[in-house]
Amino acid sequence: MKKILFVILCGALLMLSACGSSEKKATGKEKEEKTVKIGIIQPVEHPSLDAAREGFIDALKDAGYEDGKNLKIDYQNAQGEMNNNMTIAQNLVADENDVILAIATSSAQAALQSTKDIPILFTAITDPIGAKLVSDLEKPGGNVTGTSDTHPDAIKNTITSIKEFIPEAKKVGIIYNSGESNAVVNVENAKKVLKEIGLESVEATVSTSADVKQAAESLLGRVDVLYIPKDNTVVAALESVIKVANEHKIPTFVGEGDSVKRGTFASYGIEYHDLGYSTGKMAVDILKGKKPSEIPVGFPEKLELVINKKAAEQEGITLTEDMLKDAKIVGE
Structure with a gap:
């Protein structure tokens, strides 16, 4: 009888040990596959x-x-x-x-x-x-x-470069979606700098990307330069602005470097x-x-001037050594 009980007990212990091992494996597998x-x-x-x-x-x-x-x-x-x-x-x-x-x-x-x-x-x-x-x-x-x-200097540097690169410019057309709070902030900051350096802003607002081409055309004959801020609605239809700018030789400055790579002239971007x-x-x-x-909010550390050589040619801009010396050149 004692021998039978011993066998049963050993069997039970083996089963418990197997269960524990299997449970550990399952838990490990589950952890691994999370x-x-x-x-x-x-x-x-x-x-x-x-x-x-x-x-x-x-x-x-x-x-x-x-x-x-x-x-x-x-x-x-x-x-x-x-x-x-x-x-x-x-x-x-x-x-x-x-x-x-x-x-x-x-x-x-x-x-x-x-x-x-x-x-x-x-x-x-x-x-x-x-x-x-x-x-x-x-x-x-x-x-x-x-x-x-x-970047704290991005808008200021970009707007100031309008005066430096296109000294004859007097009026700057700004296309943006007044329903985008980020665009409104950018435009207000841009207008402050424009006023400080003696340039006049002329605004054209849009509600959707489908309105962008018409807004660009509405500024023809009224402005010397176009400025496109960081505005998701307008940037999504940027090719419409580029087409109008190229056809009518209007220099385009923008709020970020990726838009320069797409065919606008210049920006201080990240x-x-x-x-x-x-x-x-x-x-x-x-x-x-x-x-x-x-976790504190992070900000970009690097800012660079980006110039598109091909866009300069298409928009009737004569590039100088001073313009290009510190710039990242795209569109070659």
Whole structure:
């Protein structure tokens, strides 16, 4: 009898040991296969915003998070319809993403209205405080932080270069969407500098990208130069402006370097891929346990003059050595 009981006891112990081992394996496997979910919301497609998104994903990849392996990215684009931002944001919240990346102001505002629980990172934001995304740049508080694309000298340097490069210019046409809060801030700052250096601003506003060509044409004969601020609606239809500028030999200055690569003349800009990469590093910190409230808002450190040689020729601009000496040249 004792022998039988001993055999039964040994068997039971072996079964318990096997269960424990199997449980450890299952737990280990489950831990190994845990997939991080990140939702990305973007208002419209254009190179700067796309570059910021790509930089964000590259930073995650460099930290060991790869889409399709241990990372699932749900990228959704509002395709220029601002009302779609809220629907997309609500869907990303309902899907219980671990982090939401909101690219540009309208997307970030929609994301913040949709959740106070899921960490939100923004990028390509002109004025995070003015947009009511954070109350303090050093200590954002709440569930949101990120990176702004506003270098303190970008607008001033670009506007000042209008006077330097086109000394005969007197009136500057500005095309923007007055419904985009980021664009309004940029335009107000540009107008201050224009006034300081003795140039007059002439505004043409749009509501959608379909209005951009007509707005550009409305400025013909009224301005000497065009300035396109960081405005998602206008930049999404930038080729319309370029076509009008080339046909009528009007120099075009813009709010970011990616628009120069597309065929405008000049800008003091930043690399949006770098901006997105910095935001991606913030996401890695959050995935490792840091709270958004503990991460200060980031700003671009580098600013460079970008000039498009081909655009200069098409817009009737004579390039000088002084213009080119400190510039990054594209369009050759």
